[in-house]
Amino acid sequence: ESLKQLQMQERAREQKDNMGTVGCAVLDKKGNLCAGTSTGGMTNKKYGRIGDSPVIGAGTYANNKTCAVSCTGHGEYYIRLGFARDISALMEYKNLSVEEACREEIRKLSELQGTGGVIAVDAKGNIAMEFNTSGMFRGFIKSDGEKEIAIFANE
Ligand code: ASP
Numbered sequence: 181e182s183l184k185q186l187q188m189q190e191r192a193r194e195q196k197d198n199m200g201t202v203g204c205a206v207l208d209k210k211g212n213l214c215a216g217t218s219t220g221g222m223t224n225k226k227y228g229r230i231g232d233s234p235v236i237g238a239g240t241y242a243n244n245k246t247c248a249v250s251c252t253g254h255g256e257y258y259i260r261l262g263f264a265r266d267i268s269a270l271m272e273y274k275n276l277s278v279e280e281a282c283r284e285e286i287r288k289l290s291e292l293q294g295t296g297g298v299i300a301v302d303a304k305g306n307i308a309m310e311f312n313t314s315g316m317f318r319g320f321i322k323s324d325g326e327k328e329i330a331i332f333a334n335e
Contacts, residue, residue: 200219200220201219202219203215203217203218203251204216204250204299205249205250205299205301209323211244213242213243213246213303214248215240215242215249215264216240217233217234217239217240217251218233219231221255222255231255232263235259237262238251238258238263238264238265239251239264241264243268245268245303246268246303247267247268247271247278247301247302248300248301249263249264249268249282250300251263252297252298252316253289253295253297254294254296257289258294260292261285261288263285264298266285267300270285271302278308279306279308281300282308282309283308283310285310296312297309297310298310298311299318301320305322307320314332315333317331318331
């Protein structure tokens with residue numbers, strides 16, 4: 181019974197994720213990095229729950245020295261990992277690229293059996309969009325007009 185409930189919650193969460201969360205990570209022409217995340221939270225969440233999105237360092241983070249990060253997924257795991265801030269720390273302390281840092285953090289999320297994704301941009305305009313779900317609505321545009329939108333993995 182509880183497994184069935186979990187599966188239903190997971191399905192509801194994935195459906196919600198496909199519709200609810202909006203995040204952005206931006207590098208401006210002066211070199212400022214900035215991130216924002218908007219969400220309705222998890223489906224059937226407990227009254228008063230605060231997810232990772234408004235918690236700076238968990239679901240949202242920006243630092244001009246490293247990157248801007250916005251996340252979507254099961255917020256409790258993102259809070260536990262200090263997810264967004266950890267990506268910045270991996271870049272700062274281990275010299276990882278923004279893509280390597282996002283992949284490493286998604287690996288840690290998977291290890292905890294958490295699901296979700298992340299978008300990030302670094303101080304040079306390199307972009308990373310990583311996730312361990314079947315898809316994540318995502319896109320980017322650069323100042324020269326280069327752009328991309330995608331939903332599923334391997335697109
Ligand atoms: N991360 C959000 C939360 O746990 C859910 C989402 O991705 O919108 O509240």
